[in-house]
Amino acid sequence: MWLHVFILLILPISAWAMPDDDFASSIDYPSVWQCDRSKFLWYCEIDPEELQEQQIRLETPQETAIRKLEELQKELKGRRALAIVEPTPENIASYIDLQNQSMQMASVFSDVWRRVIWQTPELNYELKHPVNNAxxxxxxxxxxxxxxxxxxxxxxxxxxxxxxxxxxxxxxxxxxxxxxxxxxxxxxxxxxxxxxxxxxxxxxxxxxxxxxxxxxxxxxxxxxxxxxxxxxxxxxxxxxxxxxxxxxxxxxxxxxxxxxxx
Structure with a gap:
């Protein structure tokens, strides 16, 4: 309501005397009801999907990794639950497939972990706390x-x-x-x-x-x-x-x- 009053106050009186076609041609946007975020003091309702995309674009790499891991865990938990409640071949196969993907990710992580330890002595915990018998x-x-x-x-x-x-x-x-x-x-x-x-x-x-x-x-x-x-x-x-x-x-x-x- 206050925005409408503000518009009434700042528009020249001559604009109100214009025919509709002339008034429309005098502004640089097609309609007063159309959202344009580039305009000063313009308030728009943000679409939820667009808002989510904006948030994702603002994520740090760590936040992105956390979100993806949580999504994977949630999906894995959901497929497992469905496979237990409805143990059809399709549901079980779907769960096994995602479980195998998760295990492959864990295997890659474990392999890279040991390679880093081998090649970076300062990170090798076993130098101070050995585990092999010798x-x-x-x-x-x-x-x-x-x-x-x-x-x-x-x-x-x-x-x-x-x-x-x-x-x-x-x-x-x-x-x-x-x-x-x-x-x-x-x-x-x-x-x-x-x-x-x-x-x-x-x-x-x-x-x-x-x-x-x-x-x-x-x-x-x-x-x-x-x-x-x-x-x-x-x-x-x-x-x-x-x-x-x-x-x-x-x-x-x-x-x-x-x-x-x-």
Missing amino acids: ALDIHKKTTRVAQVDTLERIRNDWGIFFFFKSDCPYCHMMAQTLHYIGQAHGITIFPVSLDGSALPQYPNARMDNGLATQIGVTEVPLMVLGNVHDKRIVPLGSGVISSQELIERIHVLTSTRPGESY
Whole structure:
């Protein structure tokens, strides 16, 4: 409505006095009702299909790829559903055909992926995390050396607090493991008894003086790495842990960044 009023206001009075044929010849478009987007202040209803084409033209390559993949997945899902609900030879053949096309696309992707890995060393994840037996054996040996080096480096600054109870069978087993680590690698073990009793490996265990409550010990056995100089506390875990796993945890928690060796 306001557009019509605007037109009435801006058209010269002489235009209204013209015969219809003369008025039509004085404008540069055939009809006031015909949409012309090149005109100033012209509003048009956009056809849905044309709008979709415009959106597609504005897509980035990534957006186009996402749209095509979603369309393929939707079509594949639809053909599969139809083949299950109406298992005619035609429907099943249609589903198999599109499924084969999808598998071919996946095969090409997988093949190009491995070619890129072969030819681009910086993208080869297996250089740091090998999977074949020969490289894996070397990786394990190298890691083992690094773990032992970590124990040698930290043993003067860190010790393991071992919280236990004398009636806990798992504590007795863990005491043997910790005793071995202390003897083999020179790291100090601080046994802390929560029930006032000792263990064969640690007859002179210390009685808990509130440290368990401060740390939040609720289960035993519990092992905590502690720095004797700055009082830092690093929980290592609870329950029965093998010597090798405990050494690995010490190395990871004191010498690596998150994600570095995982």
